Amino acid sequence: MILTITLNTSIDKAYRLASPLVDGTVMRVEECIDNAGGKGLNVSRSVLTCGEEVLATGFAGGNNGRLLCELLDRDGVPHDFVAVESETRCCINVLEPSGRSTEFLEPGRKVGEESLAELEKRVSALLSSADVVTISGSIPKGLSTNAYTRLISLVKSQGKPCILDTSGNTLVASIDSLPTAIKPNADEIAQILGREVGSIDELAHAARELHGRGIEKVIVSLGGDGAIMACAEGIFRGVAPKIEVVNPVGAGDTMVGALAVGMKRRLEAPEQLRYAMACASANCLSASTGHFEMEVAERLLEQTVVERIA
Ligand SMILES: Nc1ncnc2c1ncn2[C@@H]1O[C@H](COP(=O)(O)OP(=O)(O)OP(=O)(O)O)[C@@H](O)[C@H]1O
Ligand SMILES: [Mg+2]
Numbered sequence: 616m617i618l619t620i621t622l623n624t625s626i627d628k629a630y631r632l633a634s635p636l637v638d639g640t641v642m643r644v645e646e647c648i649d650n651a652g653g654k655g656l657n658v659s660r661s662v663l664t665c666g667e668e669v670l671a672t673g674f675a676g677g678n679n680g681r682l683l684c685e686l687l688d689r690d691g692v693p694h695d696f697v698a699v700e701s702e703t704r705c706c707i708n709v710l711e712p713s714g715r716s717t718e719f720l721e722p723g724r725k726v727g728e729e730s731l732a733e734l735e736k737r738v739s740a741l742l743s744s745a746d747v748v749t750i751s752g753s754i755p756k757g758l759s760t761n762a763y764t765r766l767i768s769l770v771k772s773q774g775k776p777c778i779l780d781t782s783g784n785t786l787v788a789s790i791d792s793l794p795t796a797i798k799p800n801a802d803e804i805a806q807i808l809g810r811e812v813g814s815i816d817e818l819a820h821a822a823r824e825l826h827g828r829g830i831e832k833v834i835v836s837l838g839g840d841g842a843i844m845a846c847a848e849g850i851f852r853g854v855a856p857k858i859e860v861v862n863p864v865g866a867g868d869t870m871v872g873a874l875a876v877g878m879k880r881r882l883e884a885p886e887q888l889r890y891a892m893a894c895a896s897a898n899c900l901s902a903s904t905g906h907f908e909m910e911v912a913e914r915l916l917e918q919t920v921v922e923r924i925a
Contacts, residue, residue, distance in 0.1 A: 661872025
């Protein structure tokens with residue numbers, strides 16, 4: 616089973632408008648589509664699409680927390696959240712007929728340290744049946760940036776691999792706890808190193824540097840330019856197939872879910888990358904965020920090339 620941890624869950628609401636958005640007026644919404652959101656829940660759906668068992672944990676609170684669980688039931692994602700007092704946030708995406716979208720992201724309400732302690736107990740109990748653990752997204756207000764450090768140490772102390780996918784200060788603060796694998800994009804690798812990294816050579820060097828610090832697998836995802844991976848087996852370059860992108864949002868989350876599956880199945884390292892990339896490219900061909908079809912991924916797998924560069 617793959618255990619996914621999402622601390623900052625949300626109800627993602629897509630508001631479809633019948634006419635263009637006019638600032639400062641009353642707008643009627645044609646259709647409202649609710650989804651269980653938070654990057655780790657995209658990871659959970661990706662694992663299911665790959666055909667492996669998943670369990671989603673993290674925090675859920677109030678009426679929105681209950682709705683979140685209902686939406687996950689609808690998607691067939693098993694879950695075991697720690698109930699918190701503060702209401703789970705909503706993120707609203709206003710979609711106009713032109714395709715333009717405007718997002719309103721609530722910051723997420725405060726979660727207390729006692730809830731993190733409870734989550735640690737929950738994760739600890741679930742670890743014996745977990746093959747791989749993923750930690751995704753931001754940390755809610757009220758918790759210190761060392762929340763992921765604590766969770767990573769806990770997972771590693773029980774000998775389980777842990778993939779971390781986050782950004783900004785949280786990523787910088789968590790890197791020293793040496794997660795088993797990380798999947799920064801180009802912006803995030805620059806945040807970790809505190810310097811711009813541009814060329815493929817520089818990116819490969821940066822990935823090798825982080826691997827040298829003790830992170831077993833460093834995958835830098837580069838959107839349509841594919842990915843670079845540094846691991847014990849060498850440095851690899853993944854070339855993504857040329858596709859007509861429909862919606863690239865959540866491709867990284869899909870990649871993390873498929874990587875966890877590849878690790879669970881003990882595929883060879885370059886095959887783990889190729890599989891994760893093919894699923895992520897398939898995500899770009901699906902209109903709904905963080906969703907893909909396995910038949911599409913299988914077709915793209917044949918067109919995804921991974922080669923050793925060092
Ligand atoms: N335009 C594209 N064409 C083909 N494959 C793509 C494209 N964009 C992304 N991918 C695949 O998806 C992977 C992850 O994409 P990306 O680097 O954009 O992740 P990300 O920035 O973490 O995304 P997010 O955080 O929104 O989930 C890439 O390494 C690549 O394999
Ligand atoms: Mg990402």
